[in-house]
Amino acid sequence: MKIMEIEGGRELSGTIRISGAKNATVALIPAAILSDEEVTICNIPEITDTTALCDILKELKVDVKRASESIIINPRNMQNIEIKEEYSKKLRASYYFMGALLGKYKKASMYFPGGCSIGARPIDLHLKGFEALGATVTNEKNKYTVEAKELHGANIYLDIASVGATINIMLAAIKAKGTTVIDNAAKEPEIVNVATFLNNMGAKITGAGTSTIKIVGVDYLHQCFHEVIPDRIEAGTYLIIGSLCGNPLKIDNIIPEHIESLTSKLEEMGVDLEIGRDYIIVSNYGKKRPTNIKTAVYPGFPTDLQQPFTVLQTQCSGKSKTTETIWENRFMHIPYLRDLGADITVKNQTATIIGPTPLKGTNVVATDLRAGAAMVSAALVANGKTTITNVEHILRGYENIVEKLSNVGAKITLKEI
Numbered sequence: 001m002k003i004m005e006i007e008g009g010r011e012l013s014g015t016i017r018i019s020g021a022k023n024a025t026v027a028l029i030p031a032a033i034l035s036d037e038e039v040t041i042c043n044i045p046e047i048t049d050t051t052a053l054c055d056i057l058k059e060l061k062v063d064v065k066r067a068s069e070s071i072i073i074n075p076r077n078m079q080n081i082e083i084k085e086e087y088s089k090k091l092r093a094s095y096y097f098m099g100a101l102l103g104k105y106k107k108a109s110m111y112f113p114g115g116c117s118i119g120a121r122p123i124d125l126h127l128k129g130f131e132a133l134g135a136t137v138t139n140e141k142n143k144y145t146v147e148a149k150e151l152h153g154a155n156i157y158l159d160i161a162s163v164g165a166t167i168n169i170m171l172a173a174i175k176a177k178g179t180t181v182i183d184n185a186a187k188e189p190e191i192v193n194v195a196t197f198l199n200n201m202g203a204k205i206t207g208a209g210t211s212t213i214k215i216v217g218v219d220y221l222h223q224c225f226h227e228v229i230p231d232r233i234e235a236g237t238y239l240i241i242g243s244l245c246g247n248p249l250k251i252d253n254i255i256p257e258h259i260e261s262l263t264s265k266l267e268e269m270g271v272d273l274e275i276g277r278d279y280i281i282v283s284n285y286g287k288k289r290p291t292n293i294k295t296a297v298y299p300g301f302p303t304d305l306q307q308p309f310t311v312l313q314t315q316c317s318g319k320s321k322t323t324e325t326i327w328e329n330r331f332m333h334i335p336y337l338r339d340l341g342a343d344i345t346v347k348n349q350t351a352t353i354i355g356p357t358p359l360k361g362t363n364v365v366a367t368d369l370r371a372g373a374a375m376v377s378a379a380l381v382a383n384g385k386t387t388i389t390n391v392e393h394i395l396r397g398y399e400n401i402v403e404k405l406s407n408v409g410a411k412i413t414l415k416e417i
Contacts, residue, residue, distance in 0.1 A: 006379035007411035014408035020228030026093030037223035083110035099171035107147035129169035153178030200224035242282035290318035307374040333371035336364040
């Protein structure tokens with residue numbers, strides 16, 4: 001087991017370069033098996049989720065080569081093998097193999113995926129989409145088998161604008177006969193990145209980034225070279241950290257438009273920001289005004305930034321509120337923030353934060369990936385030493401987080417115990 005130790009109360013100065021987007025990468029790697037030729041994806045983050053997906057590729061007999069920040073995937077000798085539970089349970093995004101295998105072979109068999117315990121995360125919308133395309137779905141002891149004699153285009157309306165369902169249906173529809181239209185599709189930048197990748201291979205997808213996506217089925221997908229977009233959640237996390245203890249901190253290699261819901265709130269709080277074309281410089285100067293946030297689907301405030309943002313709210317002068325509308329278990333970090341000294345109450349999916357409160361280092365737990373980001377953020381601003389356990393969650397989504405923070409002045413170590 002790994003633990004993270006952080007000596008807080010230090011100013012951070014310098015540059016943090018943002019890695020490729022985790023939430024795009026975990027869809028791009030399964031999407032690559034739809035190609036009939038070799039593909040190269042660059043700006044791949046070195047995180048444990050990437051390793052877990054590559055393990056699944058190897059299990060499917062796909063040729064995988066890693067080179068620096070790139071991955072070369074050649075599915076020519078691929079076999080449509082059942083994905084065992086030991087692989088699928090490592091991360092939620094393993095379910096993208098369901099759509100990709102169904103699209104390529106008209107059959108997929110795998111166990112229900114794992115991931116963070118942030119609330120009920122059913123895949124009903126995915127399965128309904130597959131059924132609309134002509135597939136039948138069976139579930140036996142948590143193993144799903146999805147198969148079809150032929151996949152055909154369909155008009156599919158998503159009850160919820162789900163990122164996972166939007167991408168998975170898109171993958172399944174790429175080689176279906178005819179035209180598929182997804183209405184109430186999710187609009188996240190990661191979806192646009194995946195659609196661009198598929199189009200670079202010869203797919204015919206229009207409307208990605210809007211609420212209506214149209215896919216015209218094709219028979220063949222060819223080789224291509226593709227780049228993963230910068231990770232907007234990683235960028236947002238470090239912007240929040242910079243708002244807590246930056247003097248100044250430059251967040252580089254980002255797309256500022258992807259995090260406008262965050263930067264508008266930071267400016268509302270009085271945080272000093274210099275927004276450039278592909279960077280933001282943030283400084284912790286003066287008092288911060290309280291502010292309220294409510295999570296929403298893109299382009300609203302991201303649920304993935306809610307947990308670290310509550311740490312920043314503890315340092316505002318007055319009462320702030322955070323309302324979570326996406327996942328019911330997104331407040332599991334709150335008890336640990338209280339242990340650190342925060343004044344927070346939770347009622348009906350709304351957290352009320354009174355600040356500013358001094359935080360003091362103690363032992364805390366990363367209950368999930370973004371809760372882990374919150375613990376790191378809090379530990380950096382707290383007085384004394386904070387020890388974080390369950391840091392495997394953090395390493396799933398933040399590439400080289402210890403090195404990146406150490407390089408700008410943080411006193412942070414990762415230890416095996």
